[in-house]
Amino acid sequence: MDRRAFVTGSSAAALALALPATPASAAATTAATPGDARLNALFDRIMDGILTRSPEFATSLGLDKGTHAEARRRLDDASDEGLRRNLAQTKGWIAELEAIPVAGLSPAAVLNREVILESQRLDTVAPERFGLDSVIRPYRIFQQGGAYYNTPDFLNDTHVIATKADAEAYLARLEAFAVVLDQDTAVQRARATRGIIAPDFALDLTLAQMQRLRAAPVAESQLVRSLADRAKAKGIAGEWQARAAGIVTARIHPALDRQIALVGDLRRQTRPGAGVWRLPDGEALYAAALAEATTTTLSPEEVHRMGLAQVAELSAELDRILKGQGLTKGTIAERLGALNRDPAQLYPDTPAGRAELIASLNRGVQGMAAKLPRAFGHIPGAPLEIRAVPVEIQDGASNGYYKSAALDGSRPAIYFINLKEVADWPKYSLPSLTYHEALPGHHLQISIAQGSGDIPLLRKIGFYGAYLEGWALYAEQLADELGGYATPLERAGYLQSFLFRAARLVVDTGIHTKRWDREKATDYMVETVGFVRPRSQREVERYCTQPGQACSYKVGHAAWLRARAGAEKTLGKRFDIKRFHEVLADGAMPLTLLERVVTERTAAQAG
Numbered sequence: 001m002d003r004r005a006f007v008t009g010s011s012a013a014a015l016a017l018a019l020p021a022t023p024a025s026a027a028a029t030t031a032a033t034p035g036d037a038r039l040n041a042l043f044d045r046i047m048d049g050i051l052t053r054s055p056e057f058a059t060s061l062g063l064d065k066g067t068h069a070e071a072r073r074r075l076d077d078a079s080d081e082g083l084r085r086n087l088a089q090t091k092g093w094i095a096e097l098e099a100i101p102v103a104g105l106s107p108a109a110v111l112n113r114e115v116i117l118e119s120q121r122l123d124t125v126a127p128e129r130f131g132l133d134s135v136i137r138p139y140r141i142f143q144q145g146g147a148y149y150n151t152p153d154f155l156n157d158t159h160v161i162a163t164k165a166d167a168e169a170y171l172a173r174l175e176a177f178a179v180v181l182d183q184d185t186a187v188q189r190a191r192a193t194r195g196i197i198a199p200d201f202a203l204d205l206t207l208a209q210m211q212r213l214r215a216a217p218v219a220e221s222q223l224v225r226s227l228a229d230r231a232k233a234k235g236i237a238g239e240w241q242a243r244a245a246g247i248v249t250a251r252i253h254p255a256l257d258r259q260i261a262l263v264g265d266l267r268r269q270t271r272p273g274a275g276v277w278r279l280p281d282g283e284a285l286y287a288a289a290l291a292e293a294t295t296t297t298l299s300p301e302e303v304h305r306m307g308l309a310q311v312a313e314l315s316a317e318l319d320r321i322l323k324g325q326g327l328t329k330g331t332i333a334e335r336l337g338a339l340n341r342d343p344a345q346l347y348p349d350t351p352a353g354r355a356e357l358i359a360s361l362n363r364g365v366q367g368m369a370a371k372l373p374r375a376f377g378h379i380p381g382a383p384l385e386i387r388a389v390p391v392e393i394q395d396g397a398s399n400g401y402y403k404s405a406a407l408d409g410s411r412p413a414i415y416f417i418n419l420k421e422v423a424d425w426p427k428y429s430l431p432s433l434t435y436h437e438a439l440p441g442h443h444l445q446i447s448i449a450q451g452s453g454d455i456p457l458l459r460k461i462g463f464y465g466a467y468l469e470g471w472a473l474y475a476e477q478l479a480d481e482l483g484g485y486a487t488p489l490e491r492a493g494y495l496q497s498f499l500f501r502a503a504r505l506v507v508d509t510g511i512h513t514k515r516w517d518r519e520k521a522t523d524y525m526v527e528t529v530g531f532v533r534p535r536s537q538r539e540v541e542r543y544c545t546q547p548g549q550a551c552s553y554k555v556g557h558a559a560w561l562r563a564r565a566g567a568e569k570t571l572g573k574r575f576d577i578k579r580f581h582e583v584l585a586d587g588a589m590p591l592t593l594l595e596r597v598v599t600e601r602t603a604a605q606a607g
Contacts, residue, residue: 035104039113042100043456046093046116050458053077053086060158061461062406072159073172078147078183080190087127094120111597112459115589119462125288130281132196135289135548136465138276140188141263142198142545143205143396147180148213148259152222153393157403160410161230167240170227174244177223178251185259188266195280197270201518202545203263205396210260212392214253218245222392223252274521274544275512286512289548294466294555295590300513303551307505310554311528314499321492336496336530339489345426354388354419360427361386361417364434371482372440377578378585380447383412384438394420398542399535400433402442407450407460413443424535429493431485432476436497441475442468445584452585459587465549467588470556473501474564477557496529501557503528504550507540512547559591563598570602579605 048067051058055071058064064071076082097117102110126132137145155177159170191197198206218224219241228241276282276289290300298306315332322328327335339345347353365384372379382405389397397418405413415437417425425433435441445468450460476494485491503525510516510524518540525536543550563583568575583598 033104033106033109035100036106036109039100039105039109040456042093042096043112043116043458046120047456047458049089049093053082053089056154056158057461059154059160060404060406062408062410065408072166072169073176075147075151075173075176075180078180078187080187082183083127083133087124090120090123094124108454111586111589111593112456115462115587115593116458118590118593119464122292125292129288130285131194132191135285135292136546138196138279138285138289138547139198139202139545140184140191141206141259141266142202143209144398144542144545146184146188146206146259147177148184148206148210148256149393149396151177151180152213152226153390156222156226157414158411161227161236162234164236164238167227167231167236167238171240171243171247174223174227174247175251178247178255181252181255181259185255185262189262192266192269195271195278197266198545199274199278199518200267200270200272201274202541203267203270205541207260207263207267209393209396210256210263214256214260218248218253221248222390223248273515274518275515276547277512277515283513286547289512290551291548292465293548293552295464295592296466296555298555300509303505303555304509304513306558307502307507307509307554310502311499311506314495314502315528318492318495318499321488321495325488325492331527332499333527333530336492337532339428339492340423340426340530340532342426345428347422347425347427349422353422357419357422357425357430358386358388358417361415361430361434361438364431365438368435368439368479368482368484371484372444374482375440375478375577376444376581378448378582379444380451382443382447382450384415384443385412386415386417386438389416389418389420391420394418396538396541399424399539400437402437402446404442404446404450407457413447415443418538421532421534424532426493428487428489429496431479431490432494432497435476435479435484435494436472439475440478441472444475445471448584449587452587454585455587462588464588464590465552466556466559466591467594468556469553470558470560470591471584473498473553473557474560477561498554500525500529500531501550501553504539504543505554508543508548508550511540511544518544556591559595563595566595567598567602570606574605 051063051068051071054076055064055074056076058068058071094117097113097120100113102113105113126135130138132138133140140146155170155173159173161167161170216222224241224244227244231238231240271278276285279285286300290303291297318332322332322335327339329335330338347357365386399418401416403414403416405411417433437443449455452460476497479485480491480494485494507516507521507524511521518537521540521543522533522537525531525540526533529536564580567580583594583601586597589597
């Protein structure tokens with residue numbers, strides 16, 4: 001989720017939420033056992049190993065100090081040899097985790113062991129079965145993947161410049177960027193011999209973004225200005241601009257030229273089609289991606305039918321709201337499309353309009369912050385910035401996403417919004433996005449987990465997409481319960497958000513198992529959801545290159561709703577929404593475990 005961002009003028013305001021601090025944990029604590037100590041020591045070794053092999057991750061967490069201080073000068077190893085080395089290390093950790101018996105562990109430790117073991121097993125699937133980094137991101141170079149896309153963003157947003165040593169480390173990482181570009185080129189070339197190449201339209205977007213990065217005058221490039229401007233702001237003396245420019249000219253541009261040449265060749269070689277069915281063993285690859293994205297055993301056909309059913313249900317509810325607002329003519333999508341074009345709903349497509357839009361998002365977060373104590377007993381005070389996606393990558397970037405803060409507080413969390421087309425964001429649609437990405441969505445959930453005292457660091461940084469995205473959709477619904485949508489049209493925007501995610505179930509499975517092409521998938525999104533075609537197409541292009549990921553949202557949302565409904569049914573009038581939400585302090589986990597944990601805690605509470 002790392003993205004760099006700038007907003008013209010001074011509109012990228014930091015939002016420090018004045019909320020009560022979270023205690024060590026909101027979850028029930030249990031006495032540790034001798035077995036716990038052995039398990040926790042292993043967790044610490046695994047965490048240390050992860051930070052050692054991923055210096056970028058260490059920096060993103062604010063843990064590139066002490067024994068990991070050298071990480072600040074390095075980037076991740078992107079070679080195939082590095083992938084094989086990581087796989088061997090992960091399999092070793094799995095063997096050690098399996099060797100620790102459950103008997104003798106505290107209940108909290110049993111859960112931690114189970115979640116981490118599942119996470120490590122998932123990490124082996126892509127490299128061991130498919131020779132890939134990820135089943136959800138099977139292409140090394142595409143419009144949202146590769147060092148060309150991620151590293152400039154990482155250096156600008158994540159690498160902190162506060163001292164001369166930080167600036168020197170930035171230069172070291174610039175040198176490393178050239179190496180990683182060549183590693184990506186070598187890996188993608190090798191995988192192309194196996195037929196693993198992104199679709200043609202994805203490569204067109206990739207080439208355009210690469211060429212934009214390459215075409216920028218060296219002295220004014222993001223890579224150079226980021227260091228020079230931040231060093232100057234901190235009063236750090238040195239020839240930073242000249243030194244950075246020298247590295248870009250001598251090392252990075254030649255490596256980028258080599259990669260541009262490769263992608264041009266791949267564009268002529270890639271097979272037609274949009275889905276991973278075009279790849280060797282594509283059916284198995286999609287099944288693995290869907291399983292990882294949803295942490296369930298749902299089949300593609302079951303997910304497809306789920307999407308169709310939810311589209312029908314949500315469309316009926318939207319129909320009632322829109323008719324109540326006098327919007328009676330045309331399909332749901334046509335009526336929403338007309339609303340999206342209403343000048344009263346649009347911010348001006350100007351720097352000032354973008355600044356006004358960002359300011360409205362900040363006001364929305366502040367308004368929701370005041371409502372949270374009604375549903376949460378413990379609320380972290382982690383700062384949050386709202387920024388626009390940088391112009392350099394907005395063509396291939398998602399429409400909105402969240403980047404978590406450093407654990408040491410050195411860098412705030414960031415909520416990004418893609419403002420390539422301001423018309424993509426009619427005013428009525430913005431509250432649901434803010435509740436999804438910020439409060440009570442990703443920012444609140446991740447901040448609570450990071451502040452928990454009952455889970456090890458390894459759990460705090462765990463990623464289960466269906467849990468995280470399911471919570472974010474649940475947060476949009478919770479915001480409705482808290483009165484977060486001020487008008488019927490804002491509530492329609494929230495339901496359109498749900499309709500969008502339900503349509504994704506249909507589109508993702510359609511692309512990857514029913515062989516829909518990009519145009520058919522985009523037509524379905526436009527005709528079902530009502531978003532303008534360019535925005536819909538950018539979304540579809542993401543689904544084509546990241547199979548399964550788009551299904552995590554609605555599948556995860558359904559699991560959160562089942563868990564809450566089960567607790568409400570069991571406890572009746574004793575159900576306490578604040579107590580239910582304390583499960584967030586247990587950190588992210590597979591959906592099956594989430595439902596089990598809630599059921600067990602509810603049964604214990606019921607007595």
